[in-house]
Amino acid sequence: MGVPLYRDDAIVLRTQKLGEADRIVTLLTRRHGRVRAVAKGVRRTGSKFGARVEPFMHVDLQLHTSAVESGSGLDIVTQAETLAPYGETIAADYGRYTAGTAVLETAERLTAEEREPSLRLFLLTVGALRSLADGEHVPTLALDAFILRALAISGYEPVLDSCARCDQPGAHRAFVVAAGGVVCAEHRPPGAPIVATETLRLMSALMSGDWPSADAAEPKTQREASGVIAAYLQWHLERGLRSLRLVERS
Amino acid sequence: MYEGPVQDLIDELGRLPGVGPKSAQRIAFHLLAADPADVRRLVTALTEVKDKVRFCTICGNVAEEEQCRVCRDPRRDLAVICVVEEPKDVVAIERTREFRGRYHVLGGAISPIEGVGPDDLRIRELMTRLADGTVTELILATDPNLEGEATATYIARLVKEMDLKVTRLASGLPVGGDLEYADEVTLGRAFEGRRAYS
Ligand SMILES: [Zn+2]
Ligand SMILES: [Zn+2]
Numbered sequence: 232m233g234v235p236l237y238r239d240d241a242i243v244l245r246t247q248k249l250g251e252a253d254r255i256v257t258l259l260t261r262r263h264g265r266v267r268a269v270a271k272g273v274r275r276t277g278s279k280f281g282a283r284v285e286p287f288m289h290v291d292l293q294l295h296t297s298a299v300e301s302g303s304g305l306d307i308v309t310q311a312e313t314l315a316p317y318g319e320t321i322a323a324d325y326g327r328y329t330a331g332t333a334v335l336e337t338a339e340r341l342t343a344e345e346r347e348p349s350l351r352l353f354l355l356t357v358g359a360l361r362s363l364a365d366g367e368h369v370p371t372l373a374l375d376a377f378i379l380r381a382l383a384i385s386g387y388e389p390v391l392d393s394c395a396r397c398d399q400p401g402a403h404r405a406f407v408v409a410a411g412g413v414v415c416a417e418h419r420p421p422g423a424p425i426v427a428t429e430t431l432r433l434m435s436a437l438m439s440g441d442w443p444s445a446d447a448a449e450p451k452t453q454r455e456a457s458g459v460i461a462a463y464l465q466w467h468l469e470r471g472l473r474s475l476r477l478v479e480r481s
Numbered sequence: 482m483y484e485g486p487v488q489d490l491i492d493e494l495g496r497l498p499g500v501g502p503k504s505a506q507r508i509a510f511h512l513l514a515a516d517p518a519d520v521r522r523l524v525t526a527l528t529e530v531k532d533k534v535r536f537c538t539i540c541g542n543v544a545e546e547e548q549c550r551v552c553r554d555p556r557r558d559l560a561v562i563c564v565v566e567e568p569k570d571v572v573a574i575e576r577t578r579e580f581r582g583r584y585h586v587l588g589g590a591i592s593p594i595e596g597v598g599p600d601d602l603r604i605r606e607l608m609t610r611l612a613d614g615t616v617t618e619l620i621l622a623t624d625p626n627l628e629g630e631a632t633a634t635y636i637a638r639l640v641k642e643m644d645l646k647v648t649r650l651a652s653g654l655p656v657g658g659d660l661e662y663a664d665e666v667t668l669g670r671a672f673e674g675r676r677a678y679s
Contacts, residue, residue, distance in 0.1 A: 322630040332593040474593035
């Protein structure tokens with residue numbers, strides 16, 4: 232093992248109670264990938280960094296790879312400074328809170344291995360939380376954009392402008408999650424759902440960051456896109472996302 | 482791995498919250514060496530807690546009867562309800578002697594990442610209690626951490642249209658912490674300085 236002490240900045244993805252007053256925090260770090268660490272005493276009065284290691288917070292951390300606890304894969308948080316307190320504004324709005332939680336769970340689940348750096352996913356997560364905290368867009372749109380781009384980073388960018396099976400270009404409207412996008416009439420399995428052209432257009436806008444078009448989409452279109460995106464995400468994960476069914480949809 | 486009954490005990494203890502395998506082993510061997518009378522007292526306490534203790538039909542607090550001690554007390558103010566996450570928060574607030582109303586115990590906080598939504602908590606029961614207009618103030622005393630805040634946000638929005646004063650405990654509580662760890666003085670001050678929910 233190298234230097235036991237290291238520094239990195241991170242988004243707090245999840246916290247769990249540990250023993251009397253500690254927490255295990257799951258972090259998405261900029262340079263070290265997903266890391267789990269113990270934050271000692273953070274549930275007690277007067278803890279130095281209790282509020283800083285809460286979900287959604289962007290923090291600058293000093294972590295210690297403890298020889299004693301390394302068997303459990305847990306580092307120890309020795310210092311934490313707030314870089315951006317996204318949690319405060321996100322928790323003050325229930326829609327943002329539920330969409331934000333789904334962002335965190337998606338980020339956690341798409342980092343299959345601990346300590347495997349993914350700078351792009353880290354930056355995407357920071358961006359999504361900042362957008363939610365600022366209230367730039369409808370929370371569910373911010374979530375859907377995040378899911379699509381996070382899947383693209385993981386190599387699962389959905390094909391929207393040609394058949395995912397035979398590459399035939401065109402405005403196909405049958406979305407088949409197992410195929411990885413839309414398919415032509417010939418490759419459409421029986422019963423495959425047909426989605427509206429506006430829905431596919433919205434998904435493209437979310438992928439490319441065309442926010443003026445995305446923000447202007449009808450609620451009906453947003454709902455259908457959310458459904459397709461959720462199904463597509465769930466298909467790529469072994470287990471379903473717990474938070475997704477609790478996302479508040481207007 | 483130990484002989485049957487010892488390993489069984491270690492396994493059972495290891496399922497308790499906050500007890501790791503090492504602690505489970507330590508407790509098991511402590512019990513093995515302890516006086517039989519002490520162990521019997523522990524067994525009795527465990528059995529009684531499951532047999533005799535129930536949840537208050539009004540507020541969800543632990544109770545030995547149909548209703549908890551607080552709800553049975555005629556001197557308590559029926560116009561104020563203090564919403565907390567767990568029964569142990571009731572104990573912490575009772576210690577301050579600042580609060581004379583009644584409680585509503587949610588049974589946790591809204592935590593989508595753990596699969597816990599509003600319907601998994603006693604929020605519907607709270608709405609039923611608020612329906613007849615007896616209650617005029619609702620104090621949201623969920624834990625001063627992110628999930629507690631989000632839960633308070635949700636409830637505040639739910640009762641927004643009601644003719645109700647909704648307050649949140651004043652900051653000064655350790656943010657990020659558990660309510661039960663706040664000392665009496667801090668918690669008492671938080672009650673006095675509670676602010677209207679925006
Ligand atoms: Zn085709
Ligand atoms: Zn009661």
